[in-house]
Amino acid sequence: MSNEKKKDINVVGFLCNWCSYAGADMTGLGRNIYPSNIKIIRIPCTGRMDPMMIIEAFHNGADGVLVSGCHPGDCHYSEGNFYWRRRYPHLKSLMEHFGIDKRRFHASWVSASEGKKFAEVVKKVVADVKDWQENG
């Protein structure tokens, strides 16, 4: 076990309860390994994502943020993820305007059965954030 004190990157993941959180559970059931940098917060639906929560995460020093929900059309609450899908690009450009590199802010659609996909998504997000950290 390496004990060198290098500040590891920290990603906050907002996962909707019905698809992506369940998908992340499925990742566990399938024992698919992914980086431990992500800390998961369960929300009922991506439609609940208040832009303030993302700003707060970056403001508090998160290196990356991931928001993941049901595939469009599959939302447990019919349309919640459509609201998020509309909000995300706006928020992303706003974040860039604030100086948050686009590699730090991600959104994905992961269904309850896509355990492997969730592991891939996290790997990609962590790789992107690392790329930003190391190469600027």
Added chain:
Amino acid sequence: MARIGVFVCHCGTNIAGVVDVTRVAKYAETLPGVRISVDYKYMCSDPGQNTIIDAVKKYNLDRIVVAACSPRMHEGTFRKTIERAGLNPYLMEMANIREHVSWVHSDDKELATQKAMKVMEMAVAKVRRSEALSKMFASIEKRALVIGGGIAGIQAALDIAGAGYKVVLVEKEPSIGGRMAQLDKTFPTLDCSACILTPKMVAVSQDPNITLMTYAEVVEVCGYVGQFDVKIKQKAKSVNSKCIGCGVCVTKCPNRKSLSEFNEKLAPRKAIYTPFPQAVPNVPVIDRETCTFFKTGKCKICEKVCPTGAIEYTQQDEIIKEKFGAVVVATGFNIYDHSNYGEYGYGEIKDVISSLQFERLINSSGPTDGHVVRPSDHKEVKNVVFIQCVGSRDESKHRPYCSRVCCMYTAKQAMLLKDHYPETQSYVFYIDIRSAGKNYEEFVQKAQNDYGVVYLRGRVSKIYERGDKLIVKGADTLSGAQVEVEADMVVLANGLEPKANAKELAQLFHMSYDQYGFYNELHPKLAPVETAISGVFVAGCCISPKDIPDTVAQASATAAKVCALFSKEKLEVEPLIANVNQLTCSGCETCYNVCPYSAIEMEDKEVRRGDMRHVAKVLESVCKGCGACVGSCYCKAVDLKGFSDRQVMNQIETATTELSTND
């Protein structure tokens, strides 16, 4: 200051094998507000739960964190536990350190332990802001909707009706019966499929508690458990209730342009038809796509010959609105389309047939009256090759799963063939024989030993025509030899896949489904017929391929679930809903516009004395707690119980800070 108890579960070695649970528990004790922290082998066990209850009493705890598995697994369990300890059940949070930590970070135990500590700390941060919530109740409409009239839907409907509740059974085709009605005999008992199915079909039509709607589809669903508002489209049958099922119209109809779906396109069918003679209800429908009258405006022969005047060309599709308390989805399967297999002739060699076509050929009420003849020239067959795993266990066709029934039905078909024609010889190309089931292995052995079926372990590389024969080239991997069989007919063991529109139906109910379109059960082992949507149950092959006994068992299981739901007078629902702070509400109506459930109402109210305002209000019994209103509120006047801004902000703050100590 809160008095929080933290309980860390080992889950045997599931968590403790990777995460240092004692360190997690010790770390918890350093967090503000935490009075006691314990780790235990199985928190969900009886002694584990008692540990929590005892600690609540001993340390006068008012909030609990359980660091264990996913809340989707045991949130309900531990809410009940702390309720027994006298606390409000919503003052408990779970930290998911199994599915989200130990199982996915087993590559680095140190990092996993650190993450587990952080995840637990986030739950502590959240529970600090948790509020006691009171239980809510909803009424239940004690009527069930069953979608799909195959053996699963039939069994579910009969069981629910048998318990005294009203059922509406909706079937897309003109008759119930489903796939099982197409089969000749069933393995491993070789009893006739129709003989065991048709009595059940008749029972459905005669049960006073069951309303049968055939040629109908569910088109819209609103509401939730206890109160589903469903719109069902009754397609125009063009035949009204005066029909006595005499069948003269079918006999006299001159239009034979369509191919019978029931007979797997091996025979034509009329434009007015019942799918098969034992159809329930025994009322024909007019296929308006092919009917001469509907296409040219001339003919009307059926109307002329009908003795009761039951033909009604002017009938229209009708939308029927119904209210249900629970739904059973049993939509069944299609077989894999083998035209995707180039090596088997892209579905273009006439004498390469699907398994269901073989069932129709060998069935005495089938298109050939039970004579197994080649579709190309109607000659009887001598050598028949069966090929297994067509659209199953085949990564290249994106069908890596086993369809479970094909090994068995292939053995059955080979035996039936030998019974009908003792002169025939069957060859089976297989990968492995999967015959797990009561008397299944014995059945396959019998096919090999008593019926002389030759089993060749290997795949077929090519089928081509030579003269009037089919040449089947393949490998026998056991002897290592290339084999070439001259066959009269090839029968493919097509795998099972969901119905083509399975995903659309899932989206109506917001059920989740896998990459193939099979519906996801709530838990693969412990909740195999429930879905993530409370009040919606699933049975049969729409979940995964399975045989008739398993399907019937699942169907009865859904009925038990529905009856258990209906046995209650009131339904307890989660109080995790939105609420509006009317003092800060600006009355902009954004929440009113975004709410998918119309659960927000605008009212003009005196929020303070002399302060009359236009403000939003949540209709508690309608709100489902999605939080769309919260995410879109400009003035932070709406909040969501259980996922409040303060709770989530606390979690974010904790997630983004370093662990306060490193032991």
